[in-house]
Amino acid sequence: MVLKLSAMKYMPLIAFQLVLVALFFVFTRYGRDKDVDVKGFEGTHVMIFIGFGFLMTFLKKYSYSALGFNWLLAALVVQWALLCQSFYHMENNYIYITKKSLLEADIMAATVLITFGALLGIASGIQLLFIAIVETAVACLNLWLVTDVFKAADVGGSIAIHTFGAYFGLGVSAALRNKKTDPAGGNGHTVQTVDLNGPSYVSDVTAMIGSIFLWIYWPSFNSGLTNTDVEYQRAVINTYLSLAAATVTTFVVSSAVSKHHGRLDMVHVQNSTLAGGVAVGSVCNMEVGPGGAIVVGVGAALVSVIGYTYLTPRLTKLGILDTCGVHNLHGMPGVYSGLLSVLFAGIATQQTYGAEELVNVFPRLATLYLNSIHRLLMLQLSTKRTNERTVKRTRSCGKVSTLTEGLNACRSGSKVSTLREGLNASKSGSKVSTLREGLNASRSGSKVSALREGLNACRSGSKVSTLREGLNASRSGSKVSTLREGLNASRSAGNCIHTERRS
Numbered sequence: 001m002v003l004k005l006s007a008m009k010y011m012p013l014i015a016f017q018l019v020l021v022a023l024f025f026v027f028t029r030y031g032r033d034k035d036v037d038v039k040g041f042e043g044t045h046v047m048i049f050i051g052f053g054f055l056m057t058f059l060k061k062y063s064y065s066a067l068g069f070n071w072l073l074a075a076l077v078v079q080w081a082l083l084c085q086s087f088y089h090m091e092n093n094y095i096y097i098t099k100k101s102l103l104e105a106d107i108m109a110a111t112v113l114i115t116f117g118a119l120l121g122i123a124s125g126i127q128l129l130f131i132a133i134v135e136t137a138v139a140c141l142n143l144w145l146v147t148d149v150f151k152a153a154d155v156g157g158s159i160a161i162h163t164f165g166a167y168f169g170l171g172v173s174a175a176l177r178n179k180k181t182d183p184a185g186g187n188g189h190t191v192q193t194v195d196l197n198g199p200s201y202v203s204d205v206t207a208m209i210g211s212i213f214l215w216i217y218w219p220s221f222n223s224g225l226t227n228t229d230v231e232y233q234r235a236v237i238n239t240y241l242s243l244a245a246a247t248v249t250t251f252v253v254s255s256a257v258s259k260h261h262g263r264l265d266m267v268h269v270q271n272s273t274l275a276g277g278v279a280v281g282s283v284c285n286m287e288v289g290p291g292g293a294i295v296v297g298v299g300a301a302l303v304s305v306i307g308y309t310y311l312t313p314r315l316t317k318l319g320i321l322d323t324c325g326v327h328n329l330h331g332m333p334g335v336y337s338g339l340l341s342v343l344f345a346g347i348a349t350q351q352t353y354g355a356e357e358l359v360n361v362f363p364r365l366a367t368l369y370l371n372s373i374h375r376l377l378m379l380q381l382s383t384k385r386t387n388e389r390t391v392k393r394t395r396s397c398g399k400v401s402t403l404t405e406g407l408n409a410c411r412s413g414s415k416v417s418t419l420r421e422g423l424n425a426s427k428s429g430s431k432v433s434t435l436r437e438g439l440n441a442s443r444s445g446s447k448v449s450a451l452r453e454g455l456n457a458c459r460s461g462s463k464v465s466t467l468r469e470g471l472n473a474s475r476s477g478s479k480v481s482t483l484r485e486g487l488n489a490s491r492s493a494g495n496c497i498h499t500e501r502r503s
Helices: 011-027 041-058 063-089 099-119 125-149 158-175 201-223 229-257 266-279 290-317 326-346 355-361 363-397 403-411 419-427 435-444 451-459 467-475 483-502
Strands: 028-030 095-097 179-181 190-192
Touching (some): 041 201, 041 266, 063 099, 063 125, 095 099, 099 326, 229 266, 229 290, 229 355, 266 290, 290 326
Antiparallel strands (some): 179 190
16 A cells, blocks of 8 residues: 555654654653652643643634644653753753653643644644744753743743743744735735634633633642742742732723623633733742732733734734734733843842742842852952962061071071071071081071070079080080080089189
8 A cells, every 4th residue: 555645744753753762761760759749740731731722722713723733742842842951951961850840841832832822723734843843942942041041030931931932933923924826816916814713602612611721720830840838839829819810800901992892802801811820920939919919910911902902913914923812812921021020039138038038039149149159258268368478478588687686586486497598597697606507406496595595594503514414405405505605604614613612
């Protein structure tokens, strides 16, 4: 049986799957008991495969594609993202897969699915698969830059996941402008293809299923990567309150700006109600306060509804199709969240968070503190070395200039260590008479006092009677330094004894 070429169009996907199999065998290992208590994995898993899938079924012509390709792309990206994300954190050339890494892979799949929302009905299946593979590698690099290099506070992924996925999708949509030649005119002018955003009653109902699942599990998505229980609880509270406020605001504003005056627009209800979860993502673990979280949700709903009503038609006229309106649900609320992150990081204080939690919430501060400490230690070390060099130079240049300085230096334990120093000391006026005596004095450490001390010792009652005793006294450490001084001391002692006998 001969297979047609059209039936083989997905065969490259099998080849890529085999490559993934080889990479997993070579580089991956189990993470054992590491990160087993990570929260939010199950809720995020439901969001990816049910929430995003059913949300995009509002198109009556592409409901099957929305569910089918959502499932296929998510399953492929989870495997590829496990390798791409962990490549930057390998240990001993191995990737250790844990529950946390699975959660991170699910979150990365959300990036590709957001892009898919902009391209639904525009790109073919093969194009979507190619885009997913390329985007995953680029998005993982972007995530590494945001979290590890710049250390931005983005625990909910509003900057690195939602904003990146939305504008990546809009860029691809602009590159894949689906135009056709006007056959009626025959003049070669191009016109836009038929708008495929038309919903039906049933498709809107199924899309609402996806919206509700996303709404329920969004707190798990935002809080899954928090570091402490305090952060986790704060992220859940802030996300839930922001979603609630966004929902109320969406219904009110939608009825006010709807084309059908006073009636709700299902596009707003299905999407703008979720904008609060995106907008609070980057700041969900910060001390924004319950009231602040509600304000964030209100602002996100306003931005989203106004974007769907006024901005999306203008983008369509420019030839940039945004099928699911990801610019209004993920793009602008993501930018809004990034600006809020800058604001709350700027006003954060140690009194509000505490020293340890401040570093956990704002990892960039830890790097700044470490750099400051390192610079301070290096400055202290440099100052210490400079002082030591100055002291050494001062000691090497000091000279004993007079007999008094020589005696003081001798009494303080200074030693003439080398032949050159012995000569210099002799020339500078110290009473070391010969080179041999200078060397002996240096080696033995004896303290050459002066002739005056020998005479004082004699007068005080010491009786050094003979030359042998003088030599012994000199060797034993008495303060008679030379043979001449020993003879003089012996003679002085003899005179003293003779005088005593006469008396």
